[in-house]
Amino acid sequence: MYLAPLRPAIQTWQVLALSPLLALAVFWLGGEAGLATMAALCPLAMLAVRRPMPPGSSASVSDQVIARLDATLAEIAVRGGATGCLVIQFDDAAHLRDRLGRSRQSEVLATSVARLRGALRPGDLLYTLEDGSLAVALSASPRLDVEIMVRIAARMQLVVQQPVMLTSGPVQVICSIGFCHSAQLTQPSGRALLDAAQVAGDEAAMCTPGAIRGFTAEMARARSDRDALRAGFSAAVDRGEVRAWFQPQISTDSGDVTGVEALVRWEHPDRGCLAPAAFLPAIEGSDLMELLGQTMLTQSLAMLADFDRRGLRIPAVAVNFSQQELRDPQLPDRLAWMLDSFGLSPSRLTVEVLESVVSGDGEDVVAANIGRIAAMGCAVDLDDFGTGHASITAIRRFALNRLKIDRSFVKEVDQNRDQQNLVTAILSLAERLGLETLAEGVETPAEHALLAQLGCGHVQGFVIARPMPAEDLATWLVSYRERQAHTLRIGVGAR
Numbered sequence: 330m331y332l333a334p335l336r337p338a339i340q341t342w343q344v345l346a347l348s349p350l351l352a353l354a355v356f357w358l359g360g361e362a363g364l365a366t367m368a369a370l371c372p373l374a375m376l377a378v379r380r381p382m383p384p385g386s387s388a389s390v391s392d393q394v395i396a397r398l399d400a401t402l403a404e405i406a407v408r409g410g411a412t413g414c415l416v417i418q419f420d421d422a423a424h425l426r427d428r429l430g431r432s433r434q435s436e437v438l439a440t441s442v443a444r445l446r447g448a449l450r451p452g453d454l455l456y457t458l459e460d461g462s463l464a465v466a467l468s469a470s471p472r473l474d475v476e477i478m479v480r481i482a483a484r485m486q487l488v489v490q491q492p493v494m495l496t497s498g499p500v501q502v503i504c505s506i507g508f509c510h511s512a513q514l515t516q517p518s519g520r521a522l523l524d525a526a527q528v529a530g531d532e533a534a535m536c537t538p539g540a541i542r543g544f545t546a547e548m549a550r551a552r553s554d555r556d557a558l559r560a561g562f563s564a565a566v567d568r569g570e571v572r573a574w575f576q577p578q579i580s581t582d583s584g585d586v587t588g589v590e591a592l593v594r595w596e597h598p599d600r601g602c603l604a605p606a607a608f609l610p611a612i613e614g615s616d617l618m619e620l621l622g623q624t625m626l627t628q629s630l631a632m633l634a635d636f637d638r639r640g641l642r643i644p645a646v647a648v649n650f651s652q653q654e655l656r657d658p659q660l661p662d663r664l665a666w667m668l669d670s671f672g673l674s675p676s677r678l679t680v681e682v683l684e685s686v687v688s689g690d691g692e693d694v695v696a697a698n699i700g701r702i703a704a705m706g707c708a709v710d711l712d713d714f715g716t717g718h719a720s721i722t723a724i725r726r727f728a729l730n731r732l733k734i735d736r737s738f739v740k741e742v743d744q745n746r747d748q749q750n751l752v753t754a755i756l757s758l759a760e761r762l763g764l765e766t767l768a769e770g771v772e773t774p775a776e777h778a779l780l781a782q783l784g785c786g787h788v789q790g791f792v793i794a795r796p797m798p799a800e801d802l803a804t805w806l807v808s809y810r811e812r813q814a815h816t817l818r819i820g821v822g823a824r
């Protein structure tokens with residue numbers, strides 16, 4: 330206990346430099362006996378001071394940040410003041426790596442870290458965390474408040490954003506910053522401060538590049554919500570709560586149902602029916618996306634096979650595939666195997682690929698996979714067309730069949746001339762490239778009529794039907810086809 334104040338000094342290697350001086354002093358005071366006593370006691374003192382590590386753990390960088398913040402909080406408890414933690418994430422790290430290569434990216438990031446260190450006050454410490462983000466543990470300060478923390482974050486962004494000069498030219502780095510002030514937590518601890526700053530940092534990284542976010546209790550609730558959804562997803566699939574709903578797509582020429590799109594719903598026992606926006610962000614980037622894809626594919630093909638048996642044939646089902654799934658080299662074989670096991674031909678499956686996935690150069694493995702899927706005989710729809718930057722070269726390279734015109738162009742297309750011009754441009758592009766078209770999010774009969782008039786091949790939207798479970802789709806289909814036959818009979822009779 331008495332050694333506690335000496336702990337930081339004894340633990341540093343610099344103390345070794347003082348040992349000859351210490352030995353001389355002991356010899357002068359206590360002679361040989363003193364020297365012998367010192368030789369015996371020194372190793373014991375070192376052992377007593379070195380705090381044993383808990384079994385199985387090692388002092389990770391995060392542990393060091395937490396220890397530092399804990400020490401500052403202990404100081405504040407005695408002397409007053411406040412502290413805080415900031416977490417800094419480089420927004421375009423992956424993009425930088427692609428553009429500059431790994432070694433020059435490291436050079437740029439190292440320059441940014443050095444600049445950040447230079448911009449800190451003495452006593453504030455900067456750490457590089459295990460995931461590549463940075464954490465700053467502020468020293469205790471009597472005046473620190475949330476406003477000052479925003480100013481510190483802005484100052485840090487400023488130094489990072491100054492261009493870094495490389496031989497190939499200047500490079501600009503953008504970072505987003507999350508922070509937490511010690512007074513924002515009811516029970517501040519080093520771990521709670523770092524966790525809260527990371528939650529705010531993740532929130533900032535999800536916003537526009539270069540965002541700054543202070544921690545709020547709402548963020549913590551949203552994070553624990555996401556964690557709970559992620560933790561419960563796999564069991565929910567096992568219990569059959571994650572279900573494919575289907576939304577019809579019809580031909581503007583014949584009015585026939587030409588397909589359905591499978592859209593996921595989580596029929597949550599406590600929270601009701603969850604739309605994808607409520608839980609996809611929680612599982613994105615994890616293996617659970619593959620579980621979702623497999624579940625949706627199985628249910629979609631099972632529905633088609635079942636409807637075939639009941640005489641309710643639907644030509645095709647469109648399934649949404651994430652970029653993560655499209656990167657899997659096993660995907661084409663898996664699709665072929667699944668189609669085969671349901672006794673369905675490949676033309677019964679449409680693969681929906683987001684425009685953002687084929688934007689830019691796209692990935693070779695994704696392009697190769699889509700090529701193989703198309704060669705098998707499945708159709709490929711380019712989803713949300715018009716919202717990304719897919720080039721004509723990419724559209725050709727990715728072996729697509731159909732452009733799905735995004736709802737943002739379809740909305741009020743009957744009333745807005747700009748919308749009409751955009752849709753007309755997309756339709757003529759599709760025609761020249763030999764692609765079919767489908768407008769999504771069609772809500773009114775007037776939008777439907779105008780799209781048909783402009784030459785859009787297929788429509789999907791609330792005006793036809795909302796997404797529904799397979800049982801409801803069967804009922805809807807029977808009544809839709811009856812209405813269609815009735816209209817046709819009247820048409821024929823009138824002639």
Ligand code: C2E
Pocket residue numbers: 576591592593604605606609621622625649650651712713736769770771772789790791792796
């Ligand atoms: P998306 O692929 O663009 O799907 C169309 C979305 O528009 C669906 O939202 C659908 O319910 C909605 N919608 C359909 N008609 C209308 C309309 O007339 N007006 C309006 N305002 N909206 C309409 P939902 O079901 O909430 O799905 C949202 C997104 O979640 C989908 O957008 C898709 O990107 C993603 N998603 C859904 N299911 C899956 C899935 O199984 N796997 C993957 N990877 N993503 C999925």
Ligand code: CA
Pocket residue numbers: 590649681712
């Ligand atoms: Ca879609």
Ligand code: CA
Pocket residue numbers: 712713733735769
């Ligand atoms: Ca879409």
